[in-house]
Amino acid sequence: MRGILTRWLREPLVHxxxxxxxxxxxxxxxxxxxxxxxxxxxxxRAEVAALAxxxxxQAARAPTSAELDQMLDDRVREEIYYREALRLGLDIDDPxxxxxxxxxxxxxxxxxxxxxPPPAGAIDTYFAAHRAQYARDARLSFDQxxxxxxxxxxxxxxxxxxxxxLNEMGDNxxxxxxxxxxxxxxxxxxAGDLDARFGPGFAAALARAPxxxxxxxxxxxxxxxxxxLMARGGGDIPPLAEVRQxxxxxxxxxxxxxxxxxxxxxxxxxxxxxxxx
Amino acid sequence: xxxxxxLSRAILFALAGALGACSAVKSDPDGTGENVVxxxxxxxxxYWGDTHLHTANSVxxxxxxxxxxxxxxxxxxxxxxxxxxxxVRAQLARPxxxxxxxxxxxxxxxxxxxxxxxxxxxxxxxxxxxxxxMHESPxxxxxxxxxxxxxxxxxxxxxxxxxxxxxxxxxxxxxxNHLEIVERYxxxxxxxxxxxxxxSLMPNGNNLHRVxxxxxxxxxxxxxxxxxxxxxxxxxxxxxxxxxxxxTTGGRVLAIPHNGNLSNGLMFELTGxxxxxxxxxxxxxxxxxxxxxxxxxxxxxxxxxPFLSPNDEFAGFGDAGWELGNLPLNERKTPDMFAGEYLRxxxxxxxxxxxxxxxxxYRFGMVGGTDMHTSLTTSDEDNFLGDHSGNEPSPGRVMxxxxxxxxxxxxGWNFLAGGxxxxxxxxxxxxxxxxxxxxxxxxxxxxxxxxxxLFGGFDFTPQDFSGDWVGAGYxxxxxxxxxxxxxxxxxxxxxxxxALRDPIGANLDRVQMVKGWIDDAGATHEQIYDVAWSSxxxxxxxxxxxxxxxxxxxxxxxSYTNAIGAPELRTVWRDPDxxxxxxxxxxxxxxxIPTPRWVVYDAVRFGYRLPAGVxxxxxxxxxxxxxxxxxAPAAPRTAAMQHLSxxxx
Numbered sequence: 001m002r003g004i005l006t007r008w009l010r011e012p013l014v015h016x017x018x019x020x021x022x023x024x025x026x027x028x029x030x031x032x033x034x035x036x037x038x039x040x041x042x043x044x045r046a047e048v049a050a051l052a053x054x055x056x057x058q059a060a061r062a063p064t065s066a067e068l069d070q071m072l073d074d075r076v077r078e079e080i081y082y083r084e085a086l087r088l089g090l091d092i093d094d095p096x097x098x099x100x101x102x103x104x105x106x107x108x109x110x111x112x113x114x115x116x117p118p119p120a121g122a123i124d125t126y127f128a129a130h131r132a133q134y135a136r137d138a139r140l141s142f143d144q145x146x147x148x149x150x151x152x153x154x155x156x157x158x159x160x161x162x163x164x165x166l167n168e169m170g171d172n173x174x175x176x177x178x179x180x181x182x183x184x185x186x187x188x189x190x191a192g193d194l195d196a197r198f199g200p201g202f203a204a205a206l207a208r209a210p211x212x213x214x215x216x217x218x219x220x221x222x223x224x225x226x227x228x229l230m231a232r233g234g235g236d237i238p239p240l241a242e243v244r245q246x247x248x249x250x251x252x253x254x255x256x257x258x259x260x261x262x263x264x265x266x267x268x269x270x271x272x273x274x275x276x277x
Numbered sequence: 278x279x280x281x282x283x284l285s286r287a288i289l290f291a292l293a294g295a296l297g298a299c300s301a302v303k304s305d306p307d308g309t310g311e312n313v314v315x316x317x318x319x320x321x322x323x324y325w326g327d328t329h330l331h332t333a334n335s336v337x338x339x340x341x342x343x344x345x346x347x348x349x350x351x352x353x354x355x356x357x358x359x360x361x362x363x364x365v366r367a368q369l370a371r372p373x374x375x376x377x378x379x380x381x382x383x384x385x386x387x388x389x390x391x392x393x394x395x396x397x398x399x400x401x402x403x404x405x406x407x408x409x410x411m412h413e414s415p416x417x418x419x420x421x422x423x424x425x426x427x428x429x430x431x432x433x434x435x436x437x438x439x440x441x442x443x444x445x446x447x448x449x450x451x452x453x454n455h456l457e458i459v460e461r462y463x464x465x466x467x468x469x470x471x472x473x474x475x476x477s478l479m480p481n482g483n484n485l486h487r488v489x490x491x492x493x494x495x496x497x498x499x500x501x502x503x504x505x506x507x508x509x510x511x512x513x514x515x516x517x518x519x520x521x522x523x524x525t526t527g528g529r530v531l532a533i534p535h536n537g538n539l540s541n542g543l544m545f546e547l548t549g550x551x552x553x554x555x556x557x558x559x560x561x562x563x564x565x566x567x568x569x570x571x572x573x574x575x576x577x578x579x580x581x582x583p584f585l586s587p588n589d590e591f592a593g594f595g596d597a598g599w600e601l602g603n604l605p606l607n608e609r610k611t612p613d614m615f616a617g618e619y620l621r622x623x624x625x626x627x628x629x630x631x632x633x634x635x636x637x638x639y640r641f642g643m644v645g646g647t648d649m650h651t652s653l654t655t656s657d658e659d660n661f662l663g664d665h666s667g668n669e670p671s672p673g674r675v676m677x678x679x680x681x682x683x684x685x686x687x688x689g690w691n692f693l694a695g696g697x698x699x700x701x702x703x704x705x706x707x708x709x710x711x712x713x714x715x716x717x718x719x720x721x722x723x724x725x726x727x728x729x730x731l732f733g734g735f736d737f738t739p740q741d742f743s744g745d746w747v748g749a750g751y752x753x754x755x756x757x758x759x760x761x762x763x764x765x766x767x768x769x770x771x772x773x774x775x776a777l778r779d780p781i782g783a784n785l786d787r788v789q790m791v792k793g794w795i796d797d798a799g800a801t802h803e804q805i806y807d808v809a810w811s812s813x814x815x816x817x818x819x820x821x822x823x824x825x826x827x828x829x830x831x832x833x834x835x836s837y838t839n840a841i842g843a844p845e846l847r848t849v850w851r852d853p854d855x856x857x858x859x860x861x862x863x864x865x866x867x868x869x870i871p872t873p874r875w876v877v878y879d880a881v882r883f884g885y886r887l888p889a890g891v892x893x894x895x896x897x898x899x900x901x902x903x904x905x906x907x908x909a910p911a912a913p914r915t916a917a918m919q920h921l922s923x924x925x926x
Binding site for chain 2: 054056
């Protein structure tokens with residue numbers, strides 16, 4: 001029992017529901033802000049301003065005084081009908097109002113799910129279990145030349161010959177490549193960007209190449225490349241703070257349904273329901 | 278009193294918890310990403326995105342059965358696995374770099390509320406019937422939404438749908454919730470999520486829709502709500518709204534017209550909105566607010582039409598079905614309407630209007646979108662998840678009549694797989710991508726992620742390609758979307774052109790330069806030049822037509838091979854017919870080799886024969902934004918021009 005209680009106390013939806021209950025208690029105790037007994041209606045300056053700014057938000061201009069009068073008239077009409085309806089008890093057992101309140105509660109629960117921070121520890125736990133998913137992009141610095149021909153299959157005699165010629169060419173190595181609009185040299189390129197430009201899997205294959213020497217061929221979406229990997233970095237796991245939002249997104253997406261079901265069960269369990277047949 | 282204070286504190290505490298989530302990114306208060314990520318000196322790589330996606334918050338998408346909200350849309354775009362509304366597990370082969378969710382501003386979330394409402398609460402007989410249909414079956418639900426779209430198109434929506442106060446309240450709630458999710462998924466440098474909506478203006482069913490996208494984060498976008506079009510609000514009121522947003526928040530916003538092909542001639546008119554002559558002021562405002570137009574998407578392609586371009590053998594792409602009439606097909610198309618619908622003609626009309634007024638209202642770049650209503654931004658032929666959730670993969674969808682409105686003559690196979698936008702931005706941030714769109718350094722693709730570069734100048738030579746030609750392009754010319762002004766030496770413009778195929782896609786057939794110009798008598802013309810093509814040793818121009826590239830498509834297996842075509846085509850091209858005194862524009866059309874359309878993948882997947890009349894094969898393509906040529910400024914001729922060129926000493 002104690003375990004359940006502490007778990008509940010950690011649950012953001014419980015916090016939310018308690019907060020909501022407090023709001024209702026407060027209003028019930030203070031009396032609702034709209035006093036059904038009163039026959040005095042005061043529309044405050046702030047309310048008038050809110051009406052005008054609501055209009056401006058849509059129309060991108062302030063309302064004319066005729067438009068504002070129209071809105072105020074409508075506001076007063078609504079208030080009077082509303083109070084008279086309360087006086088007549090029309091709100092009691094009205095299925096429309098019941099349904100409306102229910103949908104408001106459901107909306108509140110849904111936006112609670114959106115707005116309330118995850119319980120302490122949930123994000124750390126999730127991050128610990130999925131660390132690899134949040135590794136920083138590998139960063140690669142390299143030279144490459146493009147060789148479209150399939151004749152230089154891996155371990156084929158021609159790739160060794162090309163490497164030999166690349167070594168002979170020295171600084172002029174780029175002249176050996178066939179023209180293609182891909183960079184011959186990149187510094188600290190992110191693996192994701194590389195895959196977008198060269199095709200999926202290129203970055204991973206490049207990262208496996210030996211450093212500071214010509215090697216290959218490595219396959220891209222366009223054909224084959226001889227590569228010289230100069231530096232390899234990144235790929236490490238960042239501290240949680242750096243990726244917190246992303247981890248939280250994934251945690252929410254993965255647990256959203258379960259948390260909403262749990263919140264409903266919580267409410268439901270507080271009731272004893274008897275159905276007589 | 279003490280008790281009261283304690284309770285108040287408790288409430289404040291509960292609220293503070295809810296607000297805490299909003300202050301996640303500290304260094305980027307305006308949400309533009311400007312101070313978070315370093316920008317390249319000039320754009321180095323193209324960023325891919327969809328500028329036009331709908332989620333379950335769209336009035337029609339929900340009715341069509343979509344139950345996925347913006348969060349799932351964003352997760353899918355950034356590469357996660359998502360299960361579609363009909364239960365298909367889906368994942369993009371490659372993530373996108375950015376996404377604009379553009380739900381209809383009209384009735385944001387309204388169908389969901391109607392669906393949830395108890396029956397007796399719904400007094401309007403039409404709404405009552407729609408509600409019942411939505412609950413009856415997916416097919417009936419789609420029929421209800423078809424009727425709803427027609428009603429919206431003909432301005433006959435039930436009064437309850439048009440109640441602005443009720444709708445404003447609902448819109449505000451959904452918009453805030455939506456923006457919070459967008460904010461959580463915006464990751465400067467990795468994935469950009471834009472706030473936006475669709476303004477679905479549709480007088481008499483003639484499509485004048487615009488996607489509206491913001492450069493800013495929730496601190497600014499949260500101060501407005503999406504602007505509605507119900508009651509046939511003229512488009513100038515949308516521009517007023519945009520001006521109001523920029524004035525009050527200090528942010529920036531732009532609009533992207535789309536589906537000119539369904540506007541029955543109204544998207545690019547020669548006259549002003551009142552039917553009289555177009556005023557320079559209107560033209561100036563249109564240019565300022567709408568720098569790009571969507572050229573292609575799943576409801577057809579609006580670049581060109583064979584009626585307007587009878588000499589263009591590739592003009593008919595994505596026109597079948599959509600060319601029959603406006604969006605709900607309550608008005609059939611007549612040939613005189615085409616000229617106001619397709620982008621190439623609109624660019625020419627822009628030159629005509631510029632000659633009359635001195636301002637070109639149609640100086641726009643080109644982007645591509647999906648317009649999917651499934652929350653899933655798919656654009657490849659082998660992953661067509663459907664235009665809407667009633668059109669998700671199923672054996673019958675190819676020949677299913679499209680019940681958008683009272684459609685006859687439009688079928689499932691008329692849908693294209695959807696388009697994407699390539700953006701030459703200096704980083705993957707809202708600011709950099711938005712600014713690139715605003716300066717038109719963008720291009721449209723019908724799906725494949727081919728890399729297209731275009732620079733215009735006066736002194737490019739083939740030798741430029743042996744060095745840093747991109748740097749040279751920026752130093753000595755303008756990129757796509759730019760303008761060249763004659764230098765008085767009567768030299769013809771030259772263009773650096775490069776098209777690299779999608780790294781996991783089909784080879785390229787050819788690159789074409791599309792030129793439009795206005796002659797001294799005020800008549801407009803167009804000419805298409807094949808400027809680079811694969812296997813030039815065997816393919817030649819015969820009577821102006823290039824030998825076709827061939828076709829490797831295997832219909833039985835929904836496959837093709839890259840045995841034909843070229844991975845990259847590049848060239849330097851000089852306009853051989855240049856006239857220094859004539860205004861002109863130049864844009865690229867890059868054609869892939871023929872590949873199977875999505876209908877062929879469907880036929881193989883579900884094991885049936887494609888019915889006769891269904892196009893099985895097409896050549897996918899990219900359209901660059903144009904580069905405009907303006908003659909060297911002549912001596913001022915009119916008082917107005919003198920005024921413009923006056924500079925105080």
